[in-house]
Amino acid sequence: MTELAHPSRLKQLISLILMSLCAQGCWIETALSQIVPDASLGTESSLSTGNVITGGSQRGANLFHSFAQFNIGDRQRIDFANPAGVDRIFARVTGNTRSEILGTLGILGNADLFLLNPNGITFGANAALDVRGSFVASTANSLIFDNGFSFSTVTPQTPPLLTISAPLGLQYPSNLSSIQLQRASLQVSDGKRLALLGGDVSLEGSTLLALSGQVELGEPQGNVSLSAGTSVDVSGTGSGNIAINARNITISEGSRLFAGIASNTIGDAKLAGGIRLNAIEAINLNDSEILIFVLPGAVGNSGNVDISTNSLLINNGGQINITTAGQGNAGNVNINVVNSVRLSQLSPAGFQSAIFSIAGNNAQGNAGNINISAGELYLNDYSGLSTVLREGAIGKAGDINITTGQLTFADFSVLNAATFGQGDSGNISVKVNGAISLTNGSAIANQVFPDAIGNVGNITIEGHSLSLTSGSEILANGAPRERAGNIIVNARDSISLIGIGTEGIAQGVSSGLFSDTTSDSFGIGGSIQVNAPSLMIADGAVIDAGSRNAARGGDIAINVDRLRITGGGQILTTAKSSGQAGDIAVQAASDIFLSGRDPGFETRLAQFGAEVVDQIDAASGIFANTLAGSSGTGGNISVRSRAVRVQEDARVAVDSQGVGAGGSIQVQTNLLTLSDRAAISAETQSNTGGNITLSVPDLLLLRRGSSISTTAGIAQGNGDGGNINLTSGFIVAIPNENSDITANAFSGRGGNITITTQGIFGTDFRDRQTALSDITASSQLGINGVVTINTLALDPLQGTSELPTRFSSPPIAQGCQASSRTSRFVNQGRGGVSISPADPLVAEMIWQDWELIDHSQASHNPKEITEAQGWVKQSDGTVALVANPDRAMNDCPTSQPIP
Template sequence: CSIERVISRVTGNNITSIDGILSVTGGNSPDFFLINPNGIVFGANAVLNVPGSFLASTAESIQFADGSEFSTTGTTLLSVTTPTGLGMGSNPGSITNAATFTPTGSPVPLGLLVGSGGTTETIGLVGGAVNLTGGALTALGGRVEVGAVGANQTVGLTSTTTGYELDYRSTNSFADISLSQGALLNSSGVGSGPIQLRGDRIAITEQAQILAATTGAVDGAAVTVTARQLDLTSQGAILSTTSGTGSGAEINLDLTESLTMTGVGFEQGINTFNAFLATGIVDLNNLVTTVSTFTTTSSGTAGKINLTAPVVNLQNGSSFGSTTFAAGNAGNVLMQASQQITANASLVFTGTSPIATGTGGDIILQTPTLQLQNGTVVGTSVFGTGQGGNIGIDSTTIELTDTRSTVSNLGLFSSLTNLPSRTLLGTTTFGRGRSGDIEINTQTFNLVDGSSIVSQTYGELIPNAGRGGQISITASESIVLEGTLADSALPSQFDASTSSTSAAGDLTITTQNLTIQNGAEITASTRSGGASGTITINASEHVILRNQGRLATNAVGTNTGAGGDITIAAGASLQLLDNAQITAITSQGNGGSLSLRAGDILLLRRGSLISTTAGQAGGSGNGGNITINAPVIAGYENSDIVANAFAGNGGNITITTQGIFGLAFRDQLTWGNDITASSQFGVNGTITVNEFSLDPSSGLVELVAVLSDASDQVDATCAATGDSEFIATGRGGIPPTPDMPRGGTIRPWQDIRKLDRFFDATVAPPSTVSASNPTIQEATGFQTLPDGQIALVAEPDHQFATHPHATCAMARHP
């Protein structure tokens, strides 16, 4: 009969140790199952000669579709159907693989190898714990399965076109997996086969690798790692490549706790990465700690990388990304962390090489807290003709910092720009392809210590480099840019500049409060013939530039390009303090235009500047226009608003305000606070001031439509007696007649007329009170005595009243 499956069980209490050839011959390329619940060890000399799939497990039984089991303790089955699961015992043993079999001409060890290069075989290890200590598992074009599970668990088995797929949906507890000492999981082939690791904590270290290389027209299958923790250290790597027309394998990392990657040092990591970008050659013996996909010599697209974990921690020269060296596109990178992403001196990237025509992949980071530190680069780069990838960030809090005491010119961007390495998030083109765009959504954004957000284009390497990308940043609460990089003058910055003949990108910021201070800047300038970009800022409350903080769309050097436009709308105030600047100035070309609006005040203090001056190097460019709209405009301590020119015409300044304080309109700059629009050799510009538009009805409270009748609200007390007369007994300082001046300023007011004609001022003498029979009388008034004391009296003395009041006269008697 035709043998399709060989099942070998080991009874007793001993582990199985194999350090030679394990063969299966005859039959119809049968699969081989080896089970020993006590443990299995493959030595360095172990070799498989198995034509079909091979599965080694420390399970206690193999389960079948009809409900039967093949157990290490039960009776022997005479015939079996396709296996459907593995049943682990109460104490599943571990599996160790140290097999390093390396055929002649192979660049890597193959170790335990199944099949002959077909695509229908699986090699799998399922144990209580699985350790590959220098050993290799290889299924060329087939499936590689490694699982570590806990006691009394069940692992499903599903027959597929590539052998057997392990199913962990009914598995509730897991054990650890370790790959070390150069261990290798390899499913490379015409189309790389699927690789699946499932465990609790998975460690890949000491140059151990997971490799899925596609070499032909078949798309590679996914590499999937599912665990609580995944740790990559000491040049551990997960790689997917394509050198054929088929797409490279995706890498999917699904973690319930954390991903931690630790490199071998920032310097070595960056140098290795630079060499890789320059040559496109992957040296498997000198890798950085990395999770990477790339395409080498064909039109195949590099695989995507998808990461899901609560915490992501990249440290000390580790890298995570995708690159293309050919016509194929680089893959996208997606990081989703439910708690935090931290990258310290590490690299998250997608890019295209100088010989590539494919496009770069996108980078998407989604997390509540994003921290990039100490030279970390999150970037997409273009060296070829394809467009660079985009970057999208969705986070509650974003911080870019650099606390290193010294910095060097290490790194991809540093070596090309001759600038020290810095913490950077950016899209950059050094080739003819267009730089990618950046879109950031957050609640708070802090950029300090010379860190940078950039979308730049460089023309030093290739003439006519592509244009810069767009930067869009939305922060619902605040954005703060502060400080410079250690040992350098490199500022913390948002930068959409160009150093080529192509245009710079545009930059848009939307927030509640924007602060730029201590040398930080936002710029979309040009350092060559390309046009500057534009800057648009919408702040619902304040925009504050302090202590050399700067906003600029300048065209500097020998560049003939024009300055870019800057538009700022601040709901409350726009403040420039301590040598702060907003400029769109040029050396040769026309100055850019500035449009500034503040809801309450535009304030300039201590040497601050607003300028669209053109032709500073003697050029003929015209000064740019400045439009300002603010209720109050104030400038003090040699602060200026300038739209001057050298040989061209001065710009026009249009101001709409209620009042200008401190600033004066002058024909030229002085040591005072100036508003000028002059030209040294051209026509002066104009300065126009418009009265701020006010709505007289603004703020009024609308009354009820029907007014009440006040006639019934007058107190009728005086009508109670006599002829109901009302007599005023005091004038409160009113002059006797309207045409007479008021008397001296007497406070409190006193009536100096004789009042005896108004009423009888005779006061009856008080009654004599018998000392022997005193009667307490209620006080009805008070008096101010000459010594200032207050006395309560039964009848007030009007001579000493401080505030006479209008009173009802005594009733007249017939």
């Protein structure tokens, strides 16, 4: 007998084979499904027959099931029976293993399905739902009902024998388990609810569909993650909503949240649902999108995107986008963040990180508003916040409202309200407790583009300080039909506008504030108001409310303590076409300083042209000019300050370089200094010069080729010279420095110069200009103007009284009674100060040849001083006071007691 044939060994072999088969069978059963009811429901326990689950405890419209394990194998199917009258089915797992849904979970009816497993739930790649009602999967450990009953996985009980309504909420354990979707696709019927509620909820490459329904994800103590192109879609005929609540929310790798109206009719118009994200700590939207839309042909208003968190990061091309392309308004984006909102970096495909609310092409409706409240708002790398009315749309761009502690835009980032269609752009409001900084081509812009029909909205900026550098701008301009927008900037500390853009789309562009108009527009320029303790405009930066069309330029009002304009910085309301230049009013409580030129102006103008370069020339200054080729008149400039200093080619000018008349300039200051070719000018090429009025109570100082001019006909044209009215305490110039005051003309009449002063030094009236410092009102071909100088000479005797040259003795009363107060006795000569008998001598230092009083003590005892009681007339006629008049009367018959 061989070894294998031995009976005992054969028995062992058979046993091994049977054990192997048993194990294999068990494995196969596990791979298929594991639905293991528990005994917690007693006689009403759940039953698993094939792929259908029956039994359970029915209480009214609710059916309760309880399992020790609940798993569905790959590509397998499990259905819950749906008895008549049951609207909700509740399934709990009381064991200690996760539920793995790798196949299809369904209901043979219309009931809603709730699945609770505090150990966790996983949906695999082939997982699916076949439910016509709502579906809720949760890692909570109990459901709470309004009668106090808890359908618990920890202390499982049979539901009480009474009617139980819908559940009120979920109760979670301290240690939350996760819900995972791994390339799963879950869908509920249209208009129904799909909720995954628990600890960490992660969706990787998965899809959730609840068309026109609701999707809910997360729990405040857990994290929610959407990655690898995950899609959550509640769009449809309207009313779909997405709500995510978590500690942290991460949406990345091309994932998307969709809500909106895909198609319907006017009779079926609805409000598209909204998307709400609420995270205790942070929300990260990375290369992904949150989108609410109304598609072309659909009718209804878009819903809102509402975000509340401690920190919001939108990067690598992440976007929040609300768009209507049908009939209806786009919704609002409402963001409330405790700390920072940061948008940065382009996506790999080149899309910007951004927040949009858009009325799309040919839409009929308004773009929505963007409202952000945050501790800090930071944008860089082409990031944007925009409300837009696109081409062909009829409506209005939305408003943008920002409230933050600090605002920083860098590297071509933009906050923008714009219209390309038929309607106005929105208004922009930025309120910042701290600093506002825009750098390297960044912008806050409110614009109407060519071919659009509408007006530009307004911009209001409030902050501690404002800094615009390297081609950064605040704009309320464009091509309006009626007017450009207004800009109001209020800073509690300082405003700095510095420099020119040197790269990208900002190359050649001035930093500054703009409310100007384009050449293809019809509207007037808007107004700009600046209020701050300090304003600096430097190195080619500008404040511009000019006009490039036939309409009037806007007005500029500056109210500061100190104004500095250097390096070609400019304030201008110039007219470059047939429109009139606007007005400029500058009030600086302390002082104004204008100096220098922009050395790169000519090169930049040749490279980019006048449509890009905003300055009118290289000089620093304040300008309400008209430019060459224009026909409008110059604007008006009013300047008030304690002291004004203009030097090194800087100018204050209302010149007309076209065919129009010059404007007017009024300056009120205590001290006005012009030096090194500086000028106050109202000159014209071929029309009447403007007028200049200067009120300088203290001193007007002219040095090194500076000038005050209202000369007309500089290009040998017509026009009378303008008038100059100058009132100053003193006017001082250096004779050989050629600093002039002129109101000349070429073929017209010279202007009139009226000067009222206490004195003029270093300059004289002459009938023509010379190399010296001159005052002229001549005309080369016409009649000279009139120069009137009123000198207020000082009379040193004015207001004084003539002193007497003879003195009379004061009258003395008859009978020299001291107590009758009819006369006084004054002892003069004690230190040069008259001292009456009633005044005490209180100082030890007296005015007597600058000598100190002797402090030495007398060596003898002082005599007793007795008050005088009478007087006597001595033999030489002198009068002496005596202490005892009775004794004196015996000696002198002319003695008498003092009454």
